[in-house]
Amino acid sequence: MAVSAGYRALDEDSVLSVAAPFAGDGPLTAAEVGDGNLNLVFRVSGAASSVIVKQALPYLRVAGEAWPLTRHRADIEWAALDVHSKLAPGLLPEVLAFDESLSALVLEDLAGYSTWRDALIGGRDIPGVAAEVGAYCARVLLGTSASGLQQAERSALQARFGYSELCGLTENLVFTAPYTDSPTNRYDEQAAHLALAVRRDRSLRSAAAELRFGFKTRGEALIHGDLHSGSVMVDPGGKTKIIDLEFAFFGPAGFDIGLLLANLAFARLAHEERGNHAYCRVIDGYAESFWCTFTDESRRLWSPGERWHDQFLATVTADAARFAGLEMIRRVVGLAHVKDIDSLPPSQRLGAQERAVGGGRALLLGADCTTFGALWRRAIEEDSCS
Amino acid sequence: MAVSAGYRALDEDSVLSVAAPFAGDGPLTAAEVGDGNLNLVFRVSGAASSVIVKQALPYLRVAGEAWPLTRHRADIEWAALDVHSKLAPGLLPEVLAFDESLSALVLEDLAGYSTWRDALIGGRDIPGVAAEVGAYCARVLLGTSASGLQQAERSALQARFGYSELCGLTENLVFTAPYTDSPTNRYDEQAAHLALAVRRDRSLRSAAAELRFGFKTRGEALIHGDLHSGSVMVDPGGKTKIIDLEFAFFGPAGFDIGLLLANLAFARLAHEERGNHAYCRVIDGYAESFWCTFTDESRRLWSPGERWHDQFLATVTADAARFAGLEMIRRVVGLAHVKDIDSLPPSQRLGAQERAVGGGRALLLGADCTTFGALWRRAIEEDSCS
Numbered sequence: 001m002a003v004s005a006g007y008r009a010l011d012e013d014s015v016l017s018v019a020a021p022f023a024g025d026g027p028l029t030a031a032e033v034g035d036g037n038l039n040l041v042f043r044v045s046g047a048a049s050s051v052i053v054k055q056a057l058p059y060l061r062v063a064g065e066a067w068p069l070t071r072h073r074a075d076i077e078w079a080a081l082d083v084h085s086k087l088a089p090g091l092l093p094e095v096l097a098f099d100e101s102l103s104a105l106v107l108e109d110l111a112g113y114s115t116w117r118d119a120l121i122g123g124r125d126i127p128g129v130a131a132e133v134g135a136y137c138a139r140v141l142l143g144t145s146a147s148g149l150q151q152a153e154r155s156a157l158q159a160r161f162g163y164s165e166l167c168g169l170t171e172n173l174v175f176t177a178p179y180t181d182s183p184t185n186r187y188d189e190q191a192a193h194l195a196l197a198v199r200r201d202r203s204l205r206s207a208a209a210e211l212r213f214g215f216k217t218r219g220e221a222l223i224h225g226d227l228h229s230g231s232v233m234v235d236p237g238g239k240t241k242i243i244d245l246e247f248a249f250f251g252p253a254g255f256d257i258g259l260l261l262a263n264l265a266f267a268r269l270a271h272e273e274r275g276n277h278a279y280c281r282v283i284d285g286y287a288e289s290f291w292c293t294f295t296d297e298s299r300r301l302w303s304p305g306e307r308w309h310d311q312f313l314a315t316v317t318a319d320a321a322r323f324a325g326l327e328m329i330r331r332v333v334g335l336a337h338v339k340d341i342d343s344l345p346p347s348q349r350l351g352a353q354e355r356a357v358g359g360g361r362a363l364l365l366g367a368d369c370t371t372f373g374a375l376w377r378r379a380i381e382e383d384s385c386s
Numbered sequence: 387m388a389v390s391a392g393y394r395a396l397d398e399d400s401v402l403s404v405a406a407p408f409a410g411d412g413p414l415t416a417a418e419v420g421d422g423n424l425n426l427v428f429r430v431s432g433a434a435s436s437v438i439v440k441q442a443l444p445y446l447r448v449a450g451e452a453w454p455l456t457r458h459r460a461d462i463e464w465a466a467l468d469v470h471s472k473l474a475p476g477l478l479p480e481v482l483a484f485d486e487s488l489s490a491l492v493l494e495d496l497a498g499y500s501t502w503r504d505a506l507i508g509g510r511d512i513p514g515v516a517a518e519v520g521a522y523c524a525r526v527l528l529g530t531s532a533s534g535l536q537q538a539e540r541s542a543l544q545a546r547f548g549y550s551e552l553c554g555l556t557e558n559l560v561f562t563a564p565y566t567d568s569p570t571n572r573y574d575e576q577a578a579h580l581a582l583a584v585r586r587d588r589s590l591r592s593a594a595a596e597l598r599f600g601f602k603t604r605g606e607a608l609i610h611g612d613l614h615s616g617s618v619m620v621d622p623g624g625k626t627k628i629i630d631l632e633f634a635f636f637g638p639a640g641f642d643i644g645l646l647l648a649n650l651a652f653a654r655l656a657h658e659e660r661g662n663h664a665y666c667r668v669i670d671g672y673a674e675s676f677w678c679t680f681t682d683e684s685r686r687l688w689s690p691g692e693r694w695h696d697q698f699l700a701t702v703t704a705d706a707a708r709f710a711g712l713e714m715i716r717r718v719v720g721l722a723h724v725k726d727i728d729s730l731p732p733s734q735r736l737g738a739q740e741r742a743v744g745g746g747r748a749l750l751l752g753a754d755c756t757t758f759g760a761l762w763r764r765a766i767e768e769d770s771c772s
Contacts, residue, residue, distance in 0.1 A: 145603075146603050312596070
């Protein structure tokens with residue numbers, strides 16, 4: 001990958017000059033706070049305020065420099081934040097600046113926020129978040145779909161947000177690698193039988209391949225592309241911000257929905273293993289609130305002349321169920337895991353992993369789930385596999 | 387629409403200089419031979435050979451200058467002929483030259499050929515054509531789909547063949563106008579009840595709207611986009627050429643299949659009204675041969691690693707059934723009709739129109755047809771409506 005003349009990886013010193021115009025008066029300090037796989041993330045603090053600087057690295061951070069990636073994803077994130085912020089005002093962090101040559105975004109610091117994943121793992125009940133995420137999905141999916149845009153505008157957006165390098169990463173890690181003996185797969189030794197069963201199941205592999213074709217070809221809307229619970233920032237009062245839009249592209253509307261629900265299911269499986277049954281009910285409520293807000297808001301935004309909203313929802317639900325199935329499998333036997341499950345003690349962890357793969361299998365192979373209730377039951381109850 | 391400096395509509399004099407380098411020695415003569423709606427078509431003949439010059443007009447010819455169209459479709463046709471000719475060698479006319487400023491293609495003259503539609507109307511049995519068209523579909527659909535191309539190559543093709551102005555024309559004439567009281571609709575007075583019934587049926591309108599969304603968003607392959615029996619040229623020996631690629635774009639794979647089968651159904655309905663039952667059996671054989679060659683060839687070309695060919699075929703069939711339903715309706719109550727039916731005497735014509743709309747309705751609303759046999763029975767038997 002060619003590194004442009006102006007590009008250099010930032011450090012806690014060099015990031016100060018990037019942030020200075022936005023971080024307020026007085027001496028600045030910087031700390032690297034990223035825990036992601038793709039980027040450097042710095043918090044730069046002045047006397048009275050702070051900002052975040054997020055810089056794309058020219059390689060996949062978790063894999064080191066051996067897995068090069070272009071920095072084009074920073075341009076995608078910047079452009080997608082712009083489109084989504086207009087459709088869902090207040091639900092995304094404010095962009096203060098974008099330095100294209102450094103591939104660095106200067107963003108509002110979401111001080112006091114944590115990821116929704118951490119809140120879920122901690123068993124904290126934060127009302128309103130699930131509904132906000134549902135509203136976000138409805139607004140961006142409807143606002144960028146064929147029903148919400150004039151053709152010329154849609155064509156321009158599609159040209160800007162085509163299938164990207166990170167889509168190829170998703171394609172590999174979600175749709176392909178878990179169903180082969182790819183060297184990128186990673187799993188606990190005690191879960192090796194799950195990985196083997198997934199790899200040996202031709203019906204799973206062909207279902208995944210079919211979905212991969214849809215992922216690559218069905219440019220229905222400008223989707224987030226990586227909408228798990230770690231891409232949702234929440235504050236204790238329920239304020240919600242959606243982050244990490246570098247995977248955004250024109251893809252199937254059900255993909256974001258499916259990923260989000262699968263990640264709620266992980267939280268629930270983990271709490272069930274821990275015996276926190278009351279909090280499981282809370283998560284059930286989140287899933288339902290997410291879905292109901294999505295459906296209500298999408299009905300409200302639907303073009304009145306288009307009399308097929310029910311079919312749209314049924315298709316999105318069936319797609320979401322199958323994408324959720326892929327996510328539930330790959331987070332156990334593929335490269336990237338979830339903390340909800342990995343932080344469990346070994347015996348509970350195995351229980352949750354077995355149920356995640358079982359639920360994922362049921363979602364992926366089951367007859368179409370065209371209602372939310374069927375999807376959610378299948379995700380969280382191994383018994384419903386059939 | 388801006389007309390470029392070099393553009394002028396050709397006539398039987400001015401076309402001679404365009405064709406001269408390709409039409410052989412000696413004095414040339416030209417005749418306008420087009421019967422299409424979008425273009426001027428000249429045959430330019432020399433002493434020993436002849437060529438075709440096809441020029442895009444800056445308006446929709448059938449509607450006059452009141453319906454402007456850009457000439458970009460000539461670039462699309464030229465580029466699509468190039469892509470499809472490489473995938474299906476011998477099945478498309480040879481391109482001798484393309485004059486971009488005139489939007490004019492100089493093409494191999496298919497002397498001795500007629501349209502398949504005329505052969506069908508004339509009751510001529512030309513073995514081999516149906517299989518050739520099936521092979522063409524398989525080769526271009528598989529060769530340009532996510533399964534047949536590397537991503538970079540596919541992205542480049544998708545950028546070149548996005549949703550075009552002519553796609554918008556199809557969108558309007560196939561998916562929208564017949565289900566409204568659009569002034570572009572055109573039908574026999576004796577068929578007014580059919581048009582009214584189509585317009586008043588909300589279930590038809592919403593099914594059409596759902597399919598329109600798929601037409602606009604499912605960029606599965608570089609499809610022909612207008613594959614009716616008049617886009618297939620045949621010679622008495624069974625040689626087959628696919629023409630008129632200006633509607634080509636990245637769309638759903640089932641669209642071409644559905645249109646072709648609907649147009650075979652028109653031929654069959656017309657012959658049944660005329661009492662030519664033996665020729666109906668011949669057409670049944672064509673439909674089956676088209677389908678079987680398509681499926682066999684697509685199986686042969688399928689990537690061995692992708693174990694979901696059966697699901698692919700089931701999806702293509704279900705999509706084709708519904709697109710065929712739209713075509714059967716719009717060719718009776720929309721702007722563009724088919725000669726198969728319009729050339730019947732009035733009473734037989736009404737019979738064929740009623741059955742076309744009935745079959746179309748059954749295809750559009752019926753439960754998914756996932757086999758060819760179910761699709762074809764529903765297209766040709768009004769009784770199967772349910």
